[in-house]
Amino acid sequence: MIKVTCAIIVNADGLVLAAQRNATMSLPLKWEFPGGKIEPGETAEACLIREIKEELHVDIEIVAPLPANTHQYPNVTIQLIPFVCRITSGEIILKEHLDFKWVAKDELLALDWAEADVAIVKYYMES
């Protein structure tokens, strides 16, 4: 099982950042919460701060954890470990994703999410 962290980044207006995977990634064009695989010896929190800097070019702080979701894709099982986060500095520059948008909480489920993310979206909407 691969452990993957992801960031539910909330802005000052309460909107949530959704990021679209590019056409050459696995799960092409699906929407996700940015993040990535935990490296050996790394904490989930440190992983997420590193990944967000690499992918979005911003610094974040972690606000709160949400329940992890284990999901079996045909070729891989991942444990997706979410944290609610805030940007502390920088402007978003996409380094890997195709697109991003800020979405109202009650409109999140309308996006075409990576399957593992749907449960996380629901946890967040109920939180």
Ligand SMILES: Nc1nc2c([nH]c(=O)n2[C@H]2C[C@H](O)[C@@H](COP(=O)(O)OP(=O)(O)OP(=O)(O)O)O2)c(=O)[nH]1
């Ligand atoms: N970062 C991230 N990955 C997710 C999410 N939902 C989801 O199913 N994944 C999957 C996609 C990948 O199989 C795996 C890790 O994604 P990644 O973005 O860090 O790694 P990657 O593109 O290099 O993965 P891969 O193409 O090598 O399989 O987790 C999510 O919300 N955020």
